[in-house]
Structure formats: structure tokens, C-alpha cells
Amino acid sequence: MSDSPRPRAAALTATALLLCTSLAGCGDDGSGDGDVSAQELDWKGCPAPSPAQGDGQAPSPLPNGDAWQCATLRAPLDWDEPDGATIGIALIRARASRGGNERIGSLVFNFGGPGGSGVTTLPAFAEDYEDLRTRYDLVSFDPRGVGRSAPVKCQDDDELDAYFQQDMTPDDPTEQKEFLSNTRAFNSACEKNSGRTLRHIRTTDAARDMDLLRQVLGDDKMHYFGISYGTELGGVYAHLFPEKVGRAVFDAVVDPTQTAEEGSLGQAEGFQLALDNYASDCVAKEDGCPVGDSAQDVQDRIAQLLKGLDSKPIPGIWPRELTQTAATGGIAQALYSQEFWEYLTEGLEQAYGGDGSVLMLLSDSMNGRDQNGEYSNSTAANVAITCADDRSRHTGEDVRAGLPRFREASPLFGDYLAWGMVGCTDWAVPGAAEHPDVSASGAAPILVIGNTGDPATPYEGARKMAAALGKGVGVELTYEGQGHGAYDSGNTCVRDAVNGYLLRGDVPEAGAVCS
Structure with a gap:
């Protein structure tokens, strides 16, 4: 992820x-x-x-x-x-x-x-x-x-707040149409604000910059x-x-042999494994696990939380609400390190009580948003470099066809990662290759x-x-x-x-x- x-x-x-x-x-x-x-x-x-x-x-x-x-x-x-x-x-x-x-x-x-x-x-x-x-x-x-x-510059802070509040796991044709429209709007903003740069930020360009750096450093x-x-x-x-x-x-x-779809599917499996490990660790603690009685119960309660947030978000960091998408991103961010599992437990316990602030803080971290509501350009750069490198351009039809495999890999993260594959749809410049050459x-x-x-x-x-x-x-x-x-x-x-x-x-x- x-x-x-x-x-x-x-x-x-x-x-x-x-x-x-x-x-x-x-x-x-x-x-x-x-x-x-x-x-x-x-x-x-x-x-x-x-x-x-x-x-x-x-x-x-x-x-x-x-x-x-x-x-x-x-x-x-x-x-x-x-x-x-x-x-x-x-x-x-x-x-x-x-x-x-x-x-x-x-x-x-x-x-x-x-x-x-x-x-x-x-x-x-x-x-x-x-x-x-x-x-x-x-x-x-x-x-x-x-x-x-x-x-790279794409959308401003207010636009990004709205972008990350949207439903990124659309369930029906209307939601899917809106999500794809928002993705195109984001990508159009990148072209409008950074068109001169977009075709020159491939990983091969950065590698050449590194060799120039080596020379100038005298190594x-x-x-x-x-x-x-x-x-x-x-x-x-x-x-x-x-x-x-x-x-x-x-x-x-990074596995250099995978296509974008294979990479996303692998991440679905990887985050599911991390969630399994988190749940098992939580219930094994001597003082008990406050978010579930068994490893399966932990995951069931998380699934119920996310399902509820899809239709009824809870207060997050004012004035924003914790949506299903924000909660999914916050959970994923906490799984990047075992040191952050305790924050995941805290965030889940609070969310079950109607307070989404900790999970939203973790979600903001993933999206590069600071506590003043200002975003770094990490999201814009991530999208631009990915789309400059990756030749694939997935459609909504591609995602719908692949959803069963993603859901099998991860009931919790599958939809989120599957729909993320449309990120380069209608991108302004073509991608370089299906995967990098590292021989x-x-x-x-x-x-x-x-x-x-x-x-x-x-x-x-x-x-x-x-x-x-x-x-x-x-x-x-x-x-x-x-x-x-x-x-x-x-x-x-x-x-x-x-x-x-x-x-x-x-x-x-x-x-x-x-x-």
C-alpha cells in the first residue's frame, strides 16, 4: 500500500x-x-x-x-x-x-x-x-x-481533504462513476499544474540523477x-x-517482476497477513485484548466497524468525519510497523466508542497531511512517478473483473487495493514499462x-x-x-x-x- x-x-x-x-x-x-x-x-x-x-x-x-x-x-x-x-x-x-x-x-x-x-x-x-x-x-x-x-503539484489542501473523504471502495455503479470521475479530476489537476514535469520523473531519470550526484560528490x-x-x-x-x-x-x-495488478494483489495478501499477526498478538497479551476475544473476533469486529462507517461515518478530527476509506487507510498505516500496533488497538477501541480521531490521525499520516491541514506533495509525487513508470492503465471493468481475487486475498483490504489500480487512468503521459529492468x-x-x-x-x-x-x-x-x-x-x-x-x-x- x-x-x-x-x-x-x-x-x-x-x-x-x-x-x-x-x-x-x-x-x-x-x-x-x-x-x-x-x-x-x-x-x-x-x-x-x-x-x-x-x-x-x-x-x-x-x-x-x-x-x-x-x-x-x-x-x-x-x-x-x-x-x-x-x-x-x-x-x-x-x-x-x-x-x-x-x-x-x-x-x-x-x-x-x-x-x-x-x-x-x-x-x-x-x-x-x-x-x-x-x-x-x-x-x-x-x-x-x-x-x-x-x-509535482496537483490539488490544493481543501481539494485533497475532499478527495480523501470520498468513498474509495465503491459498491454500486453510481459510486463507481463518482470515484472514477474524482480520479480523473485529480489527474487532470496534475496535468494542469505540473504538465512540464510529468514526463521527466520516471525512476530511470532519478537513477541518472543519482549517478550525477555520485560524480559531483567525488565518489x-x-x-x-x-x-x-x-x-x-x-x-x-x-x-x-x-x-x-x-x-x-x-x-x-519491491518485487521487480510483478505487473501493477500482481503488485496490488500481493499487497492485499501482505496486509492481510500483517492484520492476522496483529490480531493473534493482541489476544495473546496477558492483560487481554480490548478489541476482541479471539483473533477471528478482532477481525470480525473490524469488518463490522468498516461496514458501518460506509453508511454512517463517526466524528474524526473536526470538522472531518472518519469514513470507511479513512479507517481502512489508518488501519493499514498502523500495520507498517509492530511498534504502531498499540496505536491501532487504541484507535479501534476509540472508534468502537464513536471517536475516530486516532484512526484519522493514522490515515492523515498515510496521505501526507499535517495537523494544520496542510499536505506535503507526497501523494502527488507518488501518483506521478507511478504513472510515469507503469504502462498499465486499468479501467473500472478491469477492477470489477479482479475483485473476487482481491477479496479472497484480503476481505478487509481487497476492495481498497483493487480500486486503487485505476489511479493512472487517463494520465497525461504514457508509462514506461510493465515492470522495471534491474538486471x-x-x-x-x-x-x-x-x-x-x-x-x-x-x-x-x-x-x-x-x-x-x-x-x-x-x-x-x-x-x-x-x-x-x-x-x-x-x-x-x-x-x-x-x-x-x-x-x-x-x-x-x-x-x-x-x-
Whole structure:
């Protein structure tokens, strides 16, 4: 499930950014600047984030007191015309805590989406990467179309409030017609407000930006840490520039072999599995589960809640109400991490009492809405990048034909994810391919981590990615755990394996398992 109800996997960062935003960056449009690879970056202190990045405060100093630094990379708007107009790619970095021969180079992060601001996310999670900062400059960026990097603009805040209040699981022809009309209106707004940008924000464009960044940073190799959609971006980079791949880690791995429909169906199964695990965990607690007497009872009560909200929403965050769609999104968002299961329990318990505020807060997080009612551009960017990449254009008829399979995969999330497939209908530009090419023969080993309980990027995707990268390139590591991603789970085995590879070059044994 993506940052918005579209068929694409996303990182956990949406929840984290709403609850602990700490960010910065800069970027703008410009004319041609000649050889962009010869530019020098002007690193300065980081400002407070822009509205497109999600607002908030400038990033706090690092644990040792060092300040974050921000800069703008100039990149061609159209990589087929490298000497033409340029755009600004917003960057952020934390310098390595050790210098001299101890420093390896830069470690570039992408935290997922597509549509997530790396400039906002890296400071929010910096504590988790302090070990890696001993030998790397930690670097992240807002990919083109995101945050401060030529951001895609679609609808305004009021329009987005209405958009996310609509029924996204239409039950009859009238509701379906309205939903499809609203989707077309959203996509038309993207074309109207960002038409110049839409054909230049494919993942292949972002991968070329990354290689330009590598050159301008002065690194011979691209050392990389990709999470969720960031694994797809990393795979595309490895395909385009295999000889430039250094030490790379893919965590919460997107299956690069799936079509959009297969990916959405896989997410339905993944979120259902996470819900099953949540329900079992809740009823196993010594002090009991306040939202059900058995695992099945938990799920039955959730289903009853959602059915009731379809016809009669309850108060959410004033003046908005908690609708069936908002509740579904809030439940899904809480399943991204086991750490948020307690908030799901709290939200369900309150909703059963007629208060939808906690589930709506979680839903707002997924949609990039802050407590002031302002939206980041994460939804707009997610849709635009997805539709630029994905060739498929599903219709209402396609969804109706596939609904039985989606409902079998997940009674709770099936309709929601099935109808999300129409997100690129009538999009302004054609999609690039059915799925990305990540074959990377000749690249250095890439550590590919699959999490058996991952709802958004199901475990099987890691094996598919490792195979698609090529023999001797993809090295699979399994984490037997819950949530979206493994490194930030706190599992010592995973962290030691990743740190050993990135810091010392120790490649784990293929097929290793952490539990």
C-alpha cells in the first residue's frame, strides 16, 4: 500500500514524518548550465522544510553536535537533452564522524514512496545510522518531483481533504462513476499544474540523477541504502550503471517482476497477513485484548466497524468525519510497523466508542497531511512517478473483473487495493514499462533483505529481486519478523550483517536467516 491509495509500495516514513518531522532542503528550476557533472555543491545550513516537504522545524544537530548541511544539485530536466534546462535536486548530508583513511565515501539513502522526501527523512532516523556515519557521509535527496526538487503539484489542501473523504471502495455503479470521475479530476489537476514535469520523473531519470550526484560528490562508486521503493530505484541504478555499484543494501524489497495488478494483489495478501499477526498478538497479551476475544473476533469486529462507517461515518478530527476509506487507510498505516500496533488497538477501541480521531490521525499520516491541514506533495509525487513508470492503465471493468481475487486475498483490504489500480487512468503521459529492468550483470554484490511479515513489500519480493539482479549480484538475507523493513526493526542480527557489509565489506552468506 502506498503513501496514497495507489498500487505501489511505500516506506514507513509517512507515519514517522507526521509524528517526528525534522527536515530541510532546497531546489528550484533553472536554465541550462553546461556540463552539470563539473558543478560544485554549495553546502550550507539547512532551512525549515517547505510545505511540499511537510513543514516542521529545521533538523536538530547530530548527536555529536555537528550540523546538517544542505545543498542543491543541478540536473537536466530532460536527460535526453543534457545541456538543456535544469532542475534543482534538494540534498542533505551529515559528514562522517571519522576522517582520513577511515572514511569510505558517501552513503546515499532513498527511503521509499515513491514520493518520500529523503531530505526530511534522513534527519528523523539519523540515530539509527550513527554506526554507518563513522565511515560514511550520510546523504539523501528529494527525488525529482518530490519535496523541493521540482515538486509535482496537483490539488490544493481543501481539494485533497475532499478527495480523501470520498468513498474509495465503491459498491454500486453510481459510486463507481463518482470515484472514477474524482480520479480523473485529480489527474487532470496534475496535468494542469505540473504538465512540464510529468514526463521527466520516471525512476530511470532519478537513477541518472543519482549517478550525477555520485560524480559531483567525488565518489568512484555509488554506496547506497534503499528502502521499499528505494530498492526499485537502486535496482534500476544498478541496471544502468553496474560498474559504478559499490556497497549497496536493499531493505523491504519491491518485487521487480510483478505487473501493477500482481503488485496490488500481493499487497492485499501482505496486509492481510500483517492484520492476522496483529490480531493473534493482541489476544495473546496477558492483560487481554480490548478489541476482541479471539483473533477471528478482532477481525470480525473490524469488518463490522468498516461496514458501518460506509453508511454512517463517526466524528474524526473536526470538522472531518472518519469514513470507511479513512479507517481502512489508518488501519493499514498502523500495520507498517509492530511498534504502531498499540496505536491501532487504541484507535479501534476509540472508534468502537464513536471517536475516530486516532484512526484519522493514522490515515492523515498515510496521505501526507499535517495537523494544520496542510499536505506535503507526497501523494502527488507518488501518483506521478507511478504513472510515469507503469504502462498499465486499468479501467473500472478491469477492477470489477479482479475483485473476487482481491477479496479472497484480503476481505478487509481487497476492495481498497483493487480500486486503487485505476489511479493512472487517463494520465497525461504514457508509462514506461510493465515492470522495471534491474538486471545488473557485473555489479558488485548487493545485499537484499526480505522480511517474512512485511505487509507492503511481501517477503517473496526479495527473492525475486535477488534473482533479477543476476547471479553473484543479489545476495538474499531473510529476517523473520514483522513490519516494513528490517534494519530499523532493532534486530541485532540484521544490523550486524548490514553494518559488516557496509563498513567492512563482509558479504553475508547467501540465504542467511535472522530471527
